[in-house]
Amino acid sequence: MPRLSALTLAAMVVSGGAARAELIGDAEKGAEQFSECSGCHQVGKGAEDRIGPHLNGIFGRRAAAHDGYRYSASMERAGVDGLTWTLETLDAYIENPRALVSRTRMSYRGMKDEQARADLLAYLRRFSDNPANIPEAAPTAIGTDHSVDPDILAIQGDPEYGEYLSSECVSCHQADGSADGIPSITRWPEEDFVVAMHAYKDKLRPHPVMQMMAGRLSNEEIAALAAYFKDLE
Incomplete structure (x- = not known):
């Protein structure tokens, strides 16, 4: 070799x-x-x-x-x-x-x-x-750095706005945290949620529906969803 x-x-x-x-x-x-x-x-x-x-x-x-x-x-x-x-x-x-x-x-x-x-x-x-x-x-070939900008991670999301935005999310993901074939997104640490969504935006995560959904969201909207799902019981 x-x-x-x-x-x-x-x-x-x-x-x-x-x-x-x-x-x-x-x-x-x-x-x-x-x-x-x-x-x-x-x-x-x-x-x-x-x-x-x-x-x-x-x-x-x-x-x-x-x-x-x-x-x-x-x-x-x-x-x-x-x-x-x-x-x-x-x-x-x-x-x-x-x-x-x-x-x-x-x-x-x-x-x-x-x-x-x-x-x-x-x-x-x-x-x-x-x-x-x-x-x-x-x-x-060496690619680009895909780490999420610290300024994006620092955005304080509004959980009430996140609840308003969450209707499309809970049409697939169960709000009660169950994971019957589709992973749960409740109780996620906010940073994990934001990092995952930006991986879909950057097309590193390959799921085409999630790529489309994440691509439509602004940084502030992603932060709001993260804040909402973090404390969802």
Whole structure:
């Protein structure tokens, strides 16, 4: 398998009509970053499932599609919705697991340093089936940072306005918190709710109906819904 260096140029990626070269992370440094993951995951020859699934062949794989591992219901739903592990979605998940899968069992709080994540993903890329044949733009070109702006997270939502807006939400999600086939959104921490909705707006979470619904909401409306559902009994 080819080894990657810090200055390995990815393929030319078309963006906004102009081609640009992206840099991929340093796989050698990524091997060191993997120490944060190794308590739960293995990768490489002989890797086995532990607390979390092994990470061989992760690029291009549908979420919750590794046979023999028991995933959380939330991760299984994400896979059914179409979540696939590309560099963009892995980068967002490693930065903040709840951004893509709200009730994931992965307790890791996230790797906030963008370069460290790029290095880690360059390392994991080595263990794809044919890493030389993976197009650099998808999944291995460095994407944009998908963290939610702190100013957006700081918006104080109006729960009464959130109740007014909630009628479309509770047409699918049960107001009593039950989760019969559709996940509950009651009693969510406000930040988790806001992060999840912005992941739909950014099309990181793949559910098309939720992408449409979130795309119609302003930051203030999302904050109001978060404030309402947080204390809904």
